[in-house]
Amino acid sequence: MNRKAVNWSLGVGAPLLLVALWWTLSSTSTNTFFPPLSIILERFQALWLFDHFTSDVLLSLRNLLLGYALATVIGVGLGFIIALVPVARWVLDPLIHFFRGIPPVALVPIFISLIGFGVEMRLLSITLAALFPTLIATVDGIRSVDSGLKDVSAVYRLTRREKMVQVYLPAAGPHIASGMQVSLQVAFIVMIASEMLGSSQGIGAMTLLAQQSFMISDMWAGILLLGIIGFAANLLFEIIKNKVLAWYVGSKRLARTA
Amino acid sequence: MAEANVSSDATVRLRVDGLAKSYGTGDKAKVVIEDLTFTVNAGEMVCIVGPSGVGKTTLLKCLAGLQPATRGQASIDGRTISGPPPEMALVFQDYNRSLMPWLTVRKNLMLPLRHLRLPAAEAKERCDSALEAVGLSHAEHQYPWQLSGGMQQRVAIARALAYRPEILIMDEPFASVDAQTRFDLEDLCLKIRQDFGMTILVVTHDIDEAVYLSDRVVVLGSKPAKVLKIVDVDLPAPRDQITTRSLPEFARQRTDVLSLIKRPA
Secondary structure (H helix, E strand, O other), X not given: OHHHHHHHHHHHHHHHHHHHHHHHHHOOOOOOOOOOHHHHHHHHHHHHHHHOHHHHHHHHXXXXXXXXXXXXXHHHHHHHHHHHOHHHHHHHHHHHHHHHHOOHHHHHHHHHHHHOOOHHHHHHHHHHHHHHHHHHHHHHHHHOOOHHXXXXXXXXXXXXXXHHHHHHHHHHHHHHHHHHHHHHXXXXXXXXXXXXHHOOOXXXXXXXXXXXXXXXHHHHHHHHHHHHHHHXXXXXXXXXXHHHOHHHHHHHHHHHHO | OXXXXXXXXXXXEEEEEEEEEEEOOHHHOEEEEEEEEEEEXXXXXXXXXXXXXXXXXXXHHHHOOOOOOOEEEEEEOOEEXXXXXXXXXXEOOOHHXXXXXXXXXXXXXXXXXXXXXXXXXXXXXXXXXXXXXXXXXXXXXXXXXXXOHHHHHHHHHHHHHHOOOOEEEEEOOOOOOOHHHHHHHHHHHHHHHHHHOOEEEEEEOOHHHHHHHOOEEEEEEOOOEEEEEEEEOOOOOOOOOOOHHHOHHHHHHHHHHHHHHHOOO
């Protein structure tokens, strides 16, 4: 218990210490590219709380969330089909491995030329890029469902639907979750990249614009916000994952201590 | 056709008739089971013994309709088994891989029952009585991985009980539990048969266990598997781990079976 408390305070204390260090070291800075933290925070408040909050922050977050949700649904659904329908596997497997080899950001210029600079382009980029990690993890997860569990489902004559929902999906859950976590990071990267490359709206676009207009404090404020969003998104994901996969987390912990 | 040692008035529930199973085809075919013929009567407890690797698990998979036979057939009440039969439940050897780790004990029991679309009250009653029969009422909200091996196997047995099969098949169900648990589980089997009137077929490599449990022992020889002999076990009815096992008759029966298996093919 005591050790846990120490670990916690280290985990919270170290970042706070770094921020304090940044604050003091930068307080007298006259370097244009490294403005004092106090000024960055002032700009942060002026920009994001709440001048551009609805117009840019919410817009970015909405794209991220929507694109990610679509990628998850399509990834898991398609993953089931590829893992369970041999024909689909033969047709789609090479295609998937080709497309996932392309860095997602490289697709953004193609989408810009195909469908322009709109929200649809950004949404499509995010969805497509975030699709592959979840898809591949789902296929892996379902293919590695224990044959013992499959036999049990057969002996108790579960229907196809019952097998999918009550056996395959939970059994592949840990795999799917790790895929979804990677997808989340990719979605975040592509969200920013798509805004920087093909938009005048959103956090990414604003940050790049600030840099190009030599508003260095604004640029730093943008980076700070992106860091906070990325951190919060991952934290939220972990919390949900640990709740949904409590059985998995628990059994792993028990296996470690046993 | 009928087995010589089956009394004429008993009803045959499960019939295995010239069953053969091989994997692969042509020259590369690997024959696992050559030619098996035996029957199990209604309400009977039959054990199948044989050296490990003789194809006992393959046989059970054919009986459970998980794999098709290459030749011959298995039938229940005269109907050929071509898929998992509704009146049958199977307890697997490896409890680790047969319980759903994401479900609590009770929910593991409920999974097959949900498929049967039973009224909630009946499903609950079946779960309660099955858990009580295996002595795990206190563990219903725990996950399988929180339990010991013996307890997990009891959960798997309880799941089969709650399903209320007419025929229960068990594949080396006590192979990976300690000796004391093993005795308890054997007695649990005998109690199940008495309480639920099930027809039970147990595969084991433990000859003592086979003699202790069975009305008849089917002795398999290797390889490929064929029936060496079907031994009637005439031990008095309420069997007891201490008194039954110390009977001279018990020693004689187990020697009979053992010498069949030990004899060079």
